[in-house]
Amino acid sequence: MTSAVTFTACAFDSGFGQDASPFVPRQPAVFETALPIPPLAESEVVDGVRVFSLTAQEGRTQFIDGMTTPTWGFNGAYLGPTLRARRDEKVAVEVTNALAETTTVHWHGMHLPAAMDGGPHQPIEPGGRWRPEWRVDQPAATLWYHPHPHGDTEEHVLRGLAGMFILDDDQSQTYGLPQDYGVDDIPLIVQDKKFLADGRFQLDSQGNEVGLLGDVVLTNGAWGAVFDVTTELVRLRILNGSSARTYDFAFDDGRDFSLVGTDGGLLETPHSTDHVRLSPGERAEVVVGLAPGSQAMLRSLPPDLGAVAVPSAYGGLDDFDVLLLRAADQLQPSAPLADRFAAIPRFAADDADTSRTFEVQNREINGRRMDMDRIDEVMQIDTTELWEVTNLDLFPHNWHVHDVQFQVVDIDGSTPGPELRGWKDTIYLEPRRIYRIMMRFEDYVDDEKPYMIHCHLLLHEDEGLMSQFIVSRDDARRNVGDTDGNGGHGH
C-alpha cells in the first residue's frame, strides 16, 4: 500500500464528518512514500536585508490513504519552507496571518531582540502582518520556527505550523559535512499525530499528563517515508517537532553514526554513538554512512525518560519506525568528515555573575504560573548566569530558554556526556535531577518586552509552565530577579 502525500492549499475548511472515533493505525507494512523535502524559502535582498515571506494558512493534506486532514501550514497546506541564512546577514520575515485566529511565529533558538522573538507578546491578528528584522549573529545551526500564542501553542503546532531555519557560517561549510540540501543534507521534522476516523487530527491530550501522544509518526508530513540515498554519507537534521513525545533515535541494525551538532550548532568533535534522545523542540545533526545497495531504518527506541512514575503513559515504552534510508547501487563519494569542528568557549561555574534556582512542578516554575503582565526575572546585560534547574515531578518536563544558547555545566554534579557538550536551547529534565546550565545575556536590551523560559511540552507551556524575563541595562532593576526566582513582580 502506498500512502501518497499530497499537500493541497485551500482557503476554507468544510465538509468533514462528525466521526470522532479514533483512527487505528497499523505500522505501514512498506515504507515507500518518497520523503517530502520542505522547499528552501525564496528570499530577496532589499537594502542589504534578506527578506523572506511566510503566510500561515489553512489547507488539506492526505497523510493516509482514503483520509483527508484539515491542516495548517506556512505558504502551503502543511509545515513550512526551510529558511536559510548566513551569520552576519540581516534578515527580515514578512509574516501574514491568513488564519481565522490570532497566532505568532517564534524563531526557536535564535539570538535576537525580544520584540522580534515572536512569543506571546507579538500576536498577529487574522489578516494581520508582522515584519521582524534582525542580524543573524550566532554559529551555524539547525533552528526552527513555530507559533507561540499563549494557551494555543499545542493546537497551532499540531495543526501543522512549523518549519526549519538553517543558519550557515564561514567555518561550518569547511568540515566536509554533507551540505547539498535535499540531496545529502536532509531536514527531518518528526511529529507524532493521532487521527480521528474522519481524517481530522486529534487536537487535545485526552487527559494525558504530558500532552498529546500520537500513534502515527510523520516525517516531514509523510507516514512510512523512504529517502533514496545517493551519497556515501548523509547528514540528517532531526527536529523533534512533537508536542509531548520524546524519541530515542537509532537505526534498526544498531549501527553507529556521528552526532555532529545539537540545538545551537556543531559540537567540537563528532561523537560516535548508536542513539540520540530528543525531547520536544530539541534538534540533532547526525551523519550516517550506508553501503551501496543497502538500507537502514531510522527508528525511535523506547526513550529513557529518567525516573518517571509511569513510563508507559508518557511514551517511555513506545517504539516506531520513522524513515527508511535506501542506498543506490552506486553512491557518489562524500568528503571525509573533519575530526574537529570549531572550538566552543567554555563557561565555568566560577565565571557566573548571577545564580538562579528554578524548580519545575506541575505547571509552575518556582511556584508560579505564567502571567503575561508579570516580569519574573531581570537579567543584566553583559553578564553570565548559572542556573540550577530541577524537575520536581515524576513525569517528563523539559526546559527551553529564549534569546540564548546555554551550556550544561553538570547534571547532579557530573559532567554531561558528549551529546550535551555543545550549545543547547532546550534540554530534557529527568525527574529530580539537578541540571546546572550557564548562559550569557548580550546585545539586546528591552525593559518592556520579555523573553520566555518554559517547558516545551506544549500542553504544559499552554497551561502556564512558562515565565518571563527581560534583559536590562539598569542595575537598579537587578534585584527584582537576582538569585531569587520568587522575587519578581510586575512593572
Ligand SMILES: [Cu+2]
Ligand atoms: Cu513540562
